[in-house]
Amino acid sequence: MEGGQARGRAWWSGGQQEGTGRWRIDGNLWCERWNPDKWGGGREIxxxxxxxxxxxxxxxxxxxxxxDTVTLKKGNAYDL
Structure with a gap:
């Protein structure tokens, strides 16, 4: 993926959902904004x-x- 672009998949008891968004580094913080119809309602976190x-x-x-805590997997484990 091109720098600044993100693609992800989330799982929970009700199923799963894929999303796309943007990321940036602000000082020592990781900031991300996902498409409005996905996670975070389009607001930056x-x-x-x-x-x-x-x-x-x-x-x-x-x-x-x-x-949140995530586990890193080698390669493109979820074919995103």
């Missing part, structure tokens, strides 16, 4: 990011959203 092995945690600093 900025987060601190912490990596421990293959686990990455996102702690929300500004905007609304939930803190």
């Amino acid at each position: 900025c987060q601190k990011v912490y990596k421990d092995g293959n686990q990455v945690s996102f702690i929300v600093v500004s905007g609304s959203g939930d803190n």
Whole structure:
């Protein structure tokens, strides 16, 4: 993907959903904005990011959203 563009997939008890968006770095924060019909209602969320092995945690600093932890997979594991 071109820098600044994002593509993702989320799973929860009700199913799954794919989304596209944009990201940027602001100082020491990771900021992202997903398409309005997907996650976050189109509002930007900025987060601190912490990596421990293959686990990455996102702690929300500004905007609304939930803190999250994801597991890194090699390559394009979900064919995004």
